[in-house]
Amino acid sequence: YTVVLIGDSAVGKSNLLSRFTRDEFSLESKSTIGVEFATRSISTDDGKVLKAQIWDTAGQERYRAITSAYYRGAVGALLVYDISKYETFSNVERWLKELRDHAENHIEVMLVGNKSDLRHLRVVMTEDAEAFAQENGISFIETSALDASNVEEAFSSILTKIYEKVSRKSMNSDAAGSGKTKPMANNASKVIVVDNENDDAAPAKKKKCC
Amino acid sequence: MARSGADSASSWSSWGWSSSSGKSPLKNRRRSPTPQASALRRMADTGSSLTWESSVFDLSDSGEADSEAAGVRAAGASAAASHRAVVPESTSASASFSVSDLDKGAEPRMGVERRQPQRRQRRRRRRRKRKHKLPLRLRPDARLDALGFVRGSPSASRWPDSAPAARTKRAGKWLAMVDKAHAGGKALREMSKAKKRARKGVPAEVRSVVWPALAGADAYVARYDELLLQTPAEPERVQIVKDLHRTFPHHAGFRGVGGPLQSALGRVLSAAALMRNDVGYCQGMASLAGLLLLYMSEAHAFATLVSMCDSGPDAVYDVGAAANLYATPWFMTLFTGALPGAHCVRILDAFLAEGKKILFRIALALTAYVRSAVLACSDMGEAMMAFRALDGHYDLSPDELMAVALDIDLTNAHLDAVIPPWSTT
Numbered sequence: 001y002t003v004v005l006i007g008d009s010a011v012g013k014s015n016l017l018s019r020f021t022r023d024e025f026s027l028e029s030k031s032t033i034g035v036e037f038a039t040r041s042i043s044t045d046d047g048k049v050l051k052a053q054i055w056d057t058a059g060q061e062r063y064r065a066i067t068s069a070y071y072r073g074a075v076g077a078l079l080v081y082d083i084s085k086y087e088t089f090s091n092v093e094r095w096l097k098e099l100r101d102h103a104e105n106h107i108e109v110m111l112v113g114n115k116s117d118l119r120h121l122r123v124v125m126t127e128d129a130e131a132f133a134q135e136n137g138i139s140f141i142e143t144s145a146l147d148a149s150n151v152e153e154a155f156s157s158i159l160t161k162i163y164e165k166v167s168r169k170s171m172n173s174d175a176a177g178s179g180k181t182k183p184m185a186n187n188a189s190k191v192i193v194v195d196n197e198n199d200d201a202a203p204a205k206k207k208k209c210c
Numbered sequence: 211m212a213r214s215g216a217d218s219a220s221s222w223s224s225w226g227w228s229s230s231s232g233k234s235p236l237k238n239r240r241r242s243p244t245p246q247a248s249a250l251r252r253m254a255d256t257g258s259s260l261t262w263e264s265s266v267f268d269l270s271d272s273g274e275a276d277s278e279a280a281g282v283r284a285a286g287a288s289a290a291a292s293h294r295a296v297v298p299e300s301t302s303a304s305a306s307f308s309v310s311d312l313d314k315g316a317e318p319r320m321g322v323e324r325r326q327p328q329r330r331q332r333r334r335r336r337r338r339k340r341k342h343k344l345p346l347r348l349r350p351d352a353r354l355d356a357l358g359f360v361r362g363s364p365s366a367s368r369w370p371d372s373a374p375a376a377r378t379k380r381a382g383k384w385l386a387m388v389d390k391a392h393a394g395g396k397a398l399r400e401m402s403k404a405k406k407r408a409r410k411g412v413p414a415e416v417r418s419v420v421w422p423a424l425a426g427a428d429a430y431v432a433r434y435d436e437l438l439l440q441t442p443a444e445p446e447r448v449q450i451v452k453d454l455h456r457t458f459p460h461h462a463g464f465r466g467v468g469g470p471l472q473s474a475l476g477r478v479l480s481a482a483a484l485m486r487n488d489v490g491y492c493q494g495m496a497s498l499a500g501l502l503l504l505y506m507s508e509a510h511a512f513a514t515l516v517s518m519c520d521s522g523p524d525a526v527y528d529v530g531a532a533a534n535l536y537a538t539p540w541f542m543t544l545f546t547g548a549l550p551g552a553h554c555v556r557i558l559d560a561f562l563a564e565g566k567k568i569l570f571r572i573a574l575a576l577t578a579y580v581r582s583a584v585l586a587c588s589d590m591g592e593a594m595m596a597f598r599a600l601d602g603h604y605d606l607s608p609d610e611l612m613a614v615a616l617d618i619d620l621t622n623a624h625l626d627a628v629i630p631p632w633s634t635t
Contacts, residue, residue: 009449009452009453009493010452010453010456026459027459028459028460028465029456029459030456030457030459030497030547031452031453031456031457031493031494031496032493033493033494033538033539033542033543033547034535034538034539034542035535035538036594036598037591037594037595037598038595039591039592039595053591058493060449060492060493061445062490062492062493063493066538087448
């Protein structure tokens with residue numbers, strides 16, 4: 001699955017990514033120029049292995065032309081803001097619009113309040129962000145790339161949601177014949193989903209050996 | 211610990227760039243009518259920039275408590291207008307006495323007044339001494355490479371600079387060429403040997419003179435002071451501040467929150483953003499400006515940066531904005547994101563002398579370097595990772611890289627064939 005990380009500059013997108021894929025965090029990181037990329041595989045409850053391909057984008061407005069090209073193939077987006085900087089939260093709306101303009105219609109979006117370790121500097125209240133997320137029908141979580149809290153949860157929850165959405169969709173398009181309620185229940189247990197074009201009507205599955 | 215932090219902070223701000231830079235262009239004009247003399251002055255200036263290496267290193271390592279306050283200062287300082295007020299304040303706050311006390315004419319504290327003349331003399335003596343030293347011979351620090359990057363970090367060079375004797379010989383040739391160009395009223399990059407010599411590398415000692423001359427930066431130097439009185443538009447100012455501590459996080463002068471060169475960087479970037487409204491501030495400029503600041507005064511770094519953005523169709527940021535996925539950071543930062551500092555300065559030497567073609571040569575050389583790894587990849591993402599795996603794990607020395615890059619058969623006709631569809635984006 002292709003997931004993009006978007007949000008204002010310096011909210012910690014790159015560190016979220018490095019925490020999730022390499023379990024690393026660095027205060028000495030450089031600004032992202034253009035886009036960066038990393039992958040990681042996680043397994044779901046029902047034993048499926050999901051391979052996430054994550055594009056980390058530059059936050060500065062002027063790179064929008066380059067970065068928005070990566071929204072197109074994405075099935076999920078983590079919209080990151082910094083709980084200690086209010087303007088990064090007020091810009092979330094702009095980012096959502098950006099996604100609606102450039103990304104697929106069914107993209108799964110999750111609002112992520114990063115830097116939750118900076119409790120004493122908090123300016124964005126959890127309730128406000130929750131309310132905003134509900135209003136816009138997206139999920140919400142607070143994370144800290146620094147102390148690793150909720151980072152794993154954020155990524156696995158969005159990936160699981162995408163997985164469910166995609167398999168539901170593929171079930172539907174497989175026609176009513178199978179009539180299973182549990183998606184992909186009788187497929188081989190070793191399935192890795194690596195397809196980028198998951199929104200296709202065709203079953204989004206590929207057998208691949210690791 | 212706090213004590214040593216305060217000491218090195220004061221030594222930086224009273225000796226280093228920030229206190230002198232605002233005024234240095236004026237001084238240059240008054241004192242040195244000939245380019246040779248001004249060249250020497252700038253060499254001396256460079257000396258002062260590199261003396262802080264070791265002391266600064268201590269500051270950023272141990273002065274954790276101080277650094278947050280310094281961060282706030284740096285942030286304030288980058289609002290260019292206030293720089294003169296901010297720097298002296300910070301100096302007087304952290305040290306018992308400083309030049310800025312004299313400048314401000316603030317009420318001297320008890321006992322300080324009497325000692326002033328002595329201190330001034332001592333300072334003068336130290337300055338005179340510094341003038342005759344070559345920058346790179348000053349205070350070698352085993353933990354830093356020749357440019358000041360922390361050894362073992364991705365930006366540090368694992369290769370020695372060329373031999374001092376060779377550098378001195380080349381430095382002489384460059385200075386003579388600068389003079390000759392000036393006397394003949396020609397631009398330095400038009401001199402017949404400039405390109406050839408730049409490809410061999412400009413000696414570190416004269417980069418402070420040669421880079422601005424190659425870029426044709428002189429016209430802009432005088433604008434710096436005036437631009438510092440203005441503040442760029444809010445989003446740009448905020449972006450610049452955000453990038454200050456993310457530029458060269460492995461360099462002794464920039465690392466940590468409020469690293470000593472960060473406030474200078476902030477001023478240079480905001481002045482450049484103001485000067486070139488159309489280009490504005492672009493992430494990626496920061497490390498380029500940072501590289502310039504390692505060698506020259508703020509005013510000259512600003513002027514060089516602006517004239518690099520200036521060279522019409524050759525503009526760095528034109529090319530960069532159109533470059534594709536993996537190469538974007540290469541072009542946008544002139545490779546500072548991917549290669550050690552020592553490689554980048556060599557690339558910049560050649561870039562200033564001959565223009566954008568060298569960037570494509572280097573990009574091709576790097577692509578060739580990762581060729582087999584990239585070809586083994588099954589999708590775009592993996593290929594991207596193969597390209598990024600380069601960072602910090604590069605086995606060619608600066609000389610070898612230049613040799614490979616210059617060996618590539620690439621002509622302007624090749625570029626013209628590729629670029630037009632790009633630049634329409």
